[in-house]
Amino acid sequence: MIRISIFAACLLCALGSATAENKKGGATWLDPELAAKENPDFLLQGEYTKDATGMQVIALGKGQFQASVYKGGLPGAGWDRSPIEPVKGDTAVIKELIEGAQRAERKSPTLGQKPPAGAVVLFDGKNADAWKQGKVSDGLLESGCETTQTFGSFQLHVEFRLPFKPESAAGSQDRGNSGIYTHNRYETQVLDSFGLDYDIKSWKQKPPSDPKQWCGCLYKFKLADTNMSLPPLTWQTYDITFTAATFEGEKKVKNARITVLHNGVKIHDDVELPKGTGAGGRRKEIPKGPIVLQGHGNPVRYRNLWIKEI
Numbered sequence: 001m002i003r004i005s006i007f008a009a010c011l012l013c014a015l016g017s018a019t020a021e022n023k024k025g026g027a028t029w030l031d032p033e034l035a036a037k038e039n040p041d042f043l044l045q046g047e048y049t050k051d052a053t054g055m056q057v058i059a060l061g062k063g064q065f066q067a068s069v070y071k072g073g074l075p076g077a078g079w080d081r082s083p084i085e086p087v088k089g090d091t092a093v094i095k096e097l098i099e100g101a102q103r104a105e106r107k108s109p110t111l112g113q114k115p116p117a118g119a120v121v122l123f124d125g126k127n128a129d130a131w132k133q134g135k136v137s138d139g140l141l142e143s144g145c146e147t148t149q150t151f152g153s154f155q156l157h158v159e160f161r162l163p164f165k166p167e168s169a170a171g172s173q174d175r176g177n178s179g180i181y182t183h184n185r186y187e188t189q190v191l192d193s194f195g196l197d198y199d200i201k202s203w204k205q206k207p208p209s210d211p212k213q214w215c216g217c218l219y220k221f222k223l224a225d226t227n228m229s230l231p232p233l234t235w236q237t238y239d240i241t242f243t244a245a246t247f248e249g250e251k252k253v254k255n256a257r258i259t260v261l262h263n264g265v266k267i268h269d270d271v272e273l274p275k276g277t278g279a280g281g282r283r284k285e286i287p288k289g290p291i292v293l294q295g296h297g298n299p300v301r302y303r304n305l306w307i308k309e310i
Contacts, residue, residue, distance in 0.1 A: 026061060026167030030299055032233040035164045041065070042164055044094060046231050047074055050101035054079055056195035057094055061167035065094045068195045074104060075226050076265040084197045106230060108237040108263040113157055115306035122147060122291070122305035131293075141302040143178040143190075144295020150288040151309055156180075156240040159304045162192045164232045171196050172208040176232060177296035179219060182242050183289030185276035187219035188260055190300060194229040216262045219278035224260075224267035235303075236263055241310075245273075245285050252285060 029035035035042040041059040048055040054074035058066045067087040072080035087097055115121055121130070123141045128134025131145040140161075162176030169175075175192035182188070193215035196207075211217070216224030230236050239261040246254035260268040275281050293302060 026165065028299065029164040029233065030301070032164075035233060039164070039166070041091075041166055042233075044091065045166075047104040047106060048098045048101040049073065049104050050098070052078070054104075055098060055101065057098065058170050058195040059164075059166040060170060063091050065089060065091070066170055066195065067094060067097055068197060069097075074106075076228050076263070077104075077106070083199070083202055086197070086202075106263070108230075108235070110157065110237045110239050110261070110264055111159065111235055112304065113237075113239075115157070116308055119155075119306045119308040120149065122307055123302060125303060137301070139303075141293070141305070142295075143293045143298070143300040143302065146181075146184065146290040146292040148290075150290050151307060152244045152288045154240075154242055154307050154309045156182075156238070156242065156291065156307045157305065158238040158240070158302065159235055160190055160238070161235050161301045161303075162190070162232045163299050165192070165298075169208040171211075171214060173213060173296075174298070176300050177294075177298045178300040179292075179294035179296070180238060180240065181280060181292035181294055182240070182258070183244070183256075183276075183280075183286055184292045185280035185283055185285055185289065186242075186256065186258065186273050187277050187280055187294070188238060188240065188258075189213060189215055189217045189219045190294075191215040192229070192232045193227060194231050196227060196229075198223050198227050216260070216267050218258070218260075218268065218271065218273070219280075221273075221277040222268065222271060224262065225269070226262075226265060226267055228262040228265045228267055230263060238262060239264075244287050247287050256285065 045057050045059040054070035056068045069085040070079040071082045072078045125139045128136050134145040135142045165175050178190040179187040198211045212220050215229045241259040243257040245252050245256040256273040257270050259270050
């Protein structure tokens with residue numbers, strides 16, 4: 001179960017000023033302290049609880065927000081899986097919605113998990129030697145690289161942080177797009193999908209992209225069982241157990257399988273993969289391959305990556 005520490009909600013005005021990185025879709029923040037100083041919307045977005053109700057507030061830019069209201073509590077922490085109530089409005093509307101609520105600062109229980117005996121450390125903040133095209137910025141690994149080694153079946157731990165891009169449409173592929181490509185064939189999507197309802201039937205208007213392209217999903221193949229996304233600029237985790245496809249000569253005799261925990265909650269349980277997902281479906285499956293951190297024009301950062309073959 002994901003851990004929660006609660007404190008009284010306190011909404012402060014932005015302090016100071018600096019220059020945020022500008023990308024497609026408006027200003028982009030890579031650092032939470034800078035975002036808090038420059039953009040008051042960053043301080044309002046996040047998770048709240050009140051009277052057995054959970055609320056996730058998404059910043060949409062320029063003082064506009066979208067909130068999801070969950071009966072029973074937050075996803076992975078009490079939500080009864082009944083329909084999610086959406087609320088849209090400006091700062092005043094959202095402040096009224098969360099009045100009397102407590103703010104939830106959740107952290108994955110596997111955050112900072114140390115590699116077990118026999119694991120290969122892929123990145124510990126020191127260098128990117130384990131990666132082709134690897135680049136380190138401020139002690140963090142940038143997306144857009146692949147491991148120099150190949151792996152068969154494995155356990156993989158990944159920690160990632162998505163940028164704050166409030167002016168990009170919620171759910172769009174411009175909100176921190178990356179992905180964990182196993183064998184460069186099977187993608188577990190990385191994206192800012194915080195607060196979004198995966199049940200497309202509940203949307204009153206067409207969502208900006210297919211929910212099977214949102215965070216946690218096996219790209220264009222299967223929705224995550226629960227949207228366990230945390231707010232952008234929060235460190236998140238994937239813990240992936242992958243069983244490689246089995247071959248007899250050139251013939252595949254058993255499909256690959258995958259289990260994924262997102263922020264400590266199981267979102268895929270031993271799912272069979274008949275072929276690669278997304279663009280990976282066009283590539284022939286293999287018994288061993290690299291791990292690819294997809295580069296997609298967004299400044300996604302990674303840390304504490306390790307893998308252990310099984």
